[in-house]
Amino acid sequence: MGLGGGFLAVLFPTFFVFPLVVSAASYSEYIYPNFTATNFKFIDNQGAFLFSRNGSFKVAIFNPQGKANYYLCVIHVASTTIVWSANDAAISSSGRMDLTPKGITLTDEQGNLKWSTPSSLRSPVSRLLLSEMGNLVLLDRFNVSLWESFRHPTDTIVIGQQLRREGAMFSAAVSGVDLATGDYSLALTDSDAILQWQGQEYWKLSMDAKAYRNSNYVIDLMEVNGTGLFLYGLNGSKIVIQVILSPSDFRIAKLDSSGKFVVSSFSGSTGTGTQEFVGPVDGCQVPFVCGRIGLCTGGTATNGPRCSCPQGFQGQVDQGGCVPSNGYSLPLASACNSANNGSQLNSSRISYLSLGYGTDYFSTDFYDPVKYGVKLSACQELCTEDCSCVGIFFENSSGSCYSLDNDLGSIISSTTGDGDMVGYIKALVADSSDINKFNNQGQGKEFPVTALVLLPVTGFFLVIVALGFVWWRRGRLYQNKDRKLRHARSISSGDLDAFYIPGLPQRFDYEELEVATDNFKTQIGSGGFGSVYIGTLPDKTTVAVKKIINLGVQGKKDFCTEIAVIGNIHHVNLVKLRGFCAQGRQRLLVYEYMNRGSLDKTLFGAGPVLEWQERFEIALGTARGLAYLHSGCEQKIIHCDVKPENILLHDHFQAKISDFGLSKLLSSEQSSLFTTMRGTRGYLAPEWLTNAAISEKTDVYSFGMVLLELVSGRKNCSIRSQQSHSLENNSNSGGGQSSSSSTSGLIYFPLLALEMHEQGRYLELADPRLEGRVTNEDVEKLVRVALCCAHEEPVLRPNMVTIVGMLEGSIPLSEPRVESLNFLRFYGRRFTEASTIGEENDHSNINLLYPQAYTCATTSTCESPACFSYISSQEVSGPR
Incomplete structure (x- = not known):
């Protein structure tokens, strides 16, 4: 009996310690520093190590759809909806989360940091809370919030959470499996909630039939609650836009990976969700619904979009989109850079492939034409001269020229086919040098070349010689311009660096503004202070450059003092001063460009x-x-x-x-x-x-x-x-x-x-x-x-x-x-x-x-x- 009891005494702790290594017990509401979690450690709870007090939410190192990518997530238990995720870069099941007095860190199996809360919190972390609304909060010993997941949304907001206009937005995931930041985002403006693809607007809440504008206050925040979706002004006290929905105990608003903004409600503990609101309703208005240059037809809520390739194009729309047939390739806007200004493209080889009438593009409803009242040839010429332009849409009746920049989305097809708008895609007659060039830049995979047009040996040699001469001339010109620019900067530095004025906006050199305005080519206004010209900065931002004449302030310091005052005034209803130039006798102001x-x-x-x-x-x-x-x-x-x-x-x-x-x-x-x-x-x-x-x-x-x-x-x-x-x-x-x-x-x-x-x-x-x-x-x-x-x-x-x-x-x-x-x-x-x-x-x-x-x-x-x-x-x- 004594021997048996001693044996059991040794065996008993061993038997129960081993399972704890494999699957630890999860916690409710709080965990405390010096805590470590892995998916493997909490595998019985599907990686969940912390639950809210009411059991509605959990925190887990989770693999969506059972795939190999793991993320630190807050999950709505009943619907298994991920309402927040931490890391853009996925980890494996061996990756770990650590809670220390300095915050949360997430590392992969090699110990490489993948994500963390800010490193400079106001005070040491006392505990981590998961609230009953799904908010993950770091608290200090006085229960003061140091960091909250609600203030750093990923692609979802829930009841009790507010998305504020200043500095806040959220982005869709790449897919249901890959939770990295995708190309779609939602942001609040002063007057609306908008959806963007790669920074380009394609939908706004106010255009939906269910949305009602209640007032004209500047929007401060967005939230969902038990009665619907609301945009508020005056710090949340005035409704600006509202979408009234059926009463619900739990509701989420999510920008899904397809680019649609969806508001859903969930009843009881069944996890059954009901989509109550979807924007845009027309699926063809989503910019990448059919891939690059994919032709989208239909798109209504009942039928859904149907995708194909336009005539003259081929490919798989579900595998990236369509590419030209018949010996053409697509010049990549990403090959355009400031050093060569698009010199990879030989304009004599540029052609425009027609998409036909009755086609449209999402951006034509949201952005002004780059030119009005021009001919089609002039519109194509504008695109040819701009290496970032990848296509155009042209409206015959008004002569409006729309430029498609940087990347191409899907094309919208009209069911009647007799529209006034016609689209063209910029293309090149392909040769082997293009293949090598784009492959060397790691970009050949995006647009496979389907055919080659080979030049005769003699013609090819002459083209090489001609390109070499052009390259040499451009090099000399850039050397001269660079030398002048350095000289101008040295003069400017000598003028202004002798004194310091706090709060000055960005200072531009005169040569920079000459380049930005194409030597002050396009005047858009004039008056007692001087003339105003449109310009484009190196970051592609359009600005208005004001050349001041009749200047009363003689000294640069006095001028800069006044500019410092103006430059530090920021209000949504005041035109923003981007910068200035005070070089020699030149005085210029650089403002944000107002497109209307x-x-x-x-x-x-x-x-x-x-x-x-x-x-x-x-x-x-x-x-x-x-x-x-x-x-x-x-x-x-x-x-x-x-x-x-x-x-x-x-x-x-x-x-x-x-x-x-x-x-x-x-x-x-x-x-x-x-x-x-x-x-x-x-x-x-x-x-x-x-x-x-x-x-x-x-x-x-x-x-x-x-x-x-x-x-x-x-x-x-x-x-x-x-x-x-x-x-x-x-x-x-x-x-x-x-x-x-x-x-x-x-x-x-x-x-x-x-x-x-x-x-x-x-x-x-x-x-x-x-x-x-x-x-x-x-x-x-x-x-x-x-x-x-x-x-x-x-x-x-x-x-x-x-x-x-x-x-x-x-x-x-x-x-x-x-x-x-x-x-x-x-x-x-x-x-x-x-x-x-x-x-x-x-x-x-x-x-x-x-x-x-x-x-x-x-x-x-x-x-x-x-x-x-x-x-x-x-x-x-x-x-x-």
């Missing part, structure tokens, strides 16, 4: 009419930008020239104010022109004429004038349209006397707005092109705000912060004080009198009769002498 141009061209031009919602968003964005300049900056900035020409528009008509803070850069000669005014007439506040103090309320007045132009869709002093005649008739028939009415054919709109306000007839002020797509209440809001801005006494005008509140609805609308607006009647009468006398006297004395500061700025649509400008608006104002 200025508001005046969009509002007053002959293009598509701005819808009311777009006008309201422009008004609100402009107000927010001015409010920031007046009260949100360290130093208050008064713009002094608020007008449609200085309000630039970006994607989705996002408004950004330009030329703020530049008034100090005016020369003394130019400043002498502005003893009584600085800005553009038609937008100048009365205090410019009375020598009263100039304050931020001067900008408020100008903003009010812009609001009225947004309402009417025309300049405040303009030729009277037929609608204006009807307004006059209606007013007179009702017994009212409209002093703005006249047989002269001209109208001073601010006075008409005042008269219609007094009569409560706001809708008659709206742009007639809107054709009833706006309500009386909508127009009333903008008109009342505008008239409050136009009060003659600056103290009666609201500040811009209050104006933002009134537009957003958080502050009640103020009532305009008519007694402070009576000066508009005087200006209205003088305007019509001057125009009438000017017509009778062959337009010769118009400037003697009309108040100098209130003549209209010259515009391309101004046909009346009353719009004559004593000093042209370009002399007075900054560049467009």
Whole structure:
């Protein structure tokens, strides 16, 4: 008995220790430092070593779909959905996770680090928590969060998690097995949630029929909850866009590896999921659904996309896509680099393979053409000269040229085949040198060459000699340019390195900006400060380069001090200053490029009419930008020239104010022109004429004038349209006397707005092109705000912060004080009198009769002498 008991005493611990080495017990809610986990150690729990208290989530070293790739994951237990993963690079089953006081590390079997939490946490880690919502949290000894998985999403958000706009986005996995970061991503903008492929937009939430825009606040965050999907503004207190779904206890929003954004709900513990929302609905709108150059047909929710190769192409769409037939190869944009600027491509060998009519591409709905009103040959020439261009789409009716850059996605096929759009893929007649070149660069596998066109020996020799000569010439040119660039940089360094100014934006050399603008080839604007040119930086970013003339600041240090102030002002509704140049006598500013141009061209031009919602968003964005300049900056900035020409528009008509803070850069000669005014007439506040103090309320007045132009869709002093005649008739028939009415054919709109306000007839002020797509209440809001801005006494005008509140609805609308607006009647009468006398006297004395500061700025649509400008608006104002 004693022997048996002793034997069992020895055997018992051995028997039970061995299984613990193989499969350790998992933990609930917390684990503590100096903990190690491997898949093998917790193999009985499928690699899971930590569960949430409610058992809904687990943390595991997990292999998706039972394959050989292992990842550190947070998993929703009921549905086995991976809601977060750590490592991009997979490990094997022997890889290990370690929790130490410094954080989490993940290493492979050789001990190589594959992923870790930040190495510089604020304090030592006390424990690791998996919350009941699926959030993995590192806590210190005071239970303060040091790091959270919710703040570093991969491709999914769950109930209780927020995706914030600033610096946050998530990306789809490569596949269901490979959890590395793929080419699809989701990001929040100021006004929407968008999907991107390789940085190119292809879908936005607001375009879906289920999405409802509730307000116009700047978006701060996105979340899913028990009732649906929501985008919030004002730090989560205001709904901007909502998608209402059926009530659910658990819901996830995921960007799957196919490029679709899917919201699913899960009921009970069955793990059965229901897809409630999918975007885009049309599968053919997903950029790579059929591989490279694969032709996508159908794509509806019921049928799904059908993939094939276009005529003249061959390949397997499920194995990467299609390639040309008949002796062509595809030039790779990745072979393009700054050193040779695409010199691998011999333009004489470039051809364009037609995809036929009735084809389209995802990016044509989201990006502007690179050129308008050109011929097909000119469009192809643009692509030939750009080594990053891999194809074009051309719209015959408008002559719009769309460039496809860097990589090719799938082609969208129209079922009718009679569309106005035609696509072309850039191709080369292939030879053996291309094969060697691309193979040496490790890129030949992407586009196998299907046939070769062999040149005769003599012709081949001549081509080699010619290419050698071109290469030698290009080398000499680049040597000369490099020598000049180094010389310019040495001069520039000597000029500016003698002093240091904190906060300066990027400094460019003049030679760099010459190259970026192709020697200032394409001018896109001009004004009192100088001219503006479009340019492209080496990183392919498009910029607007402003060449300043009439510079008042003589010293570089004074100039740079002012630029440091402007460069450190960052707001979503202000055009960003990317950099500057102060070299010799040259002064240039480099701004972000606004692809929709200025508001005046969009509002007053002959293009598509701005819808009311777009006008309201422009008004609100402009107000927010001015409010920031007046009260949100360290130093208050008064713009002094608020007008449609200085309000630039970006994607989705996002408004950004330009030329703020530049008034100090005016020369003394130019400043002498502005003893009584600085800005553009038609937008100048009365205090410019009375020598009263100039304050931020001067900008408020100008903003009010812009609001009225947004309402009417025309300049405040303009030729009277037929609608204006009807307004006059209606007013007179009702017994009212409209002093703005006249047989002269001209109208001073601010006075008409005042008269219609007094009569409560706001809708008659709206742009007639809107054709009833706006309500009386909508127009009333903008008109009342505008008239409050136009009060003659600056103290009666609201500040811009209050104006933002009134537009957003958080502050009640103020009532305009008519007694402070009576000066508009005087200006209205003088305007019509001057125009009438000017017509009778062959337009010769118009400037003697009309108040100098209130003549209209010259515009391309101004046909009346009353719009004559004593000093042209370009002399007075900054560049467009």
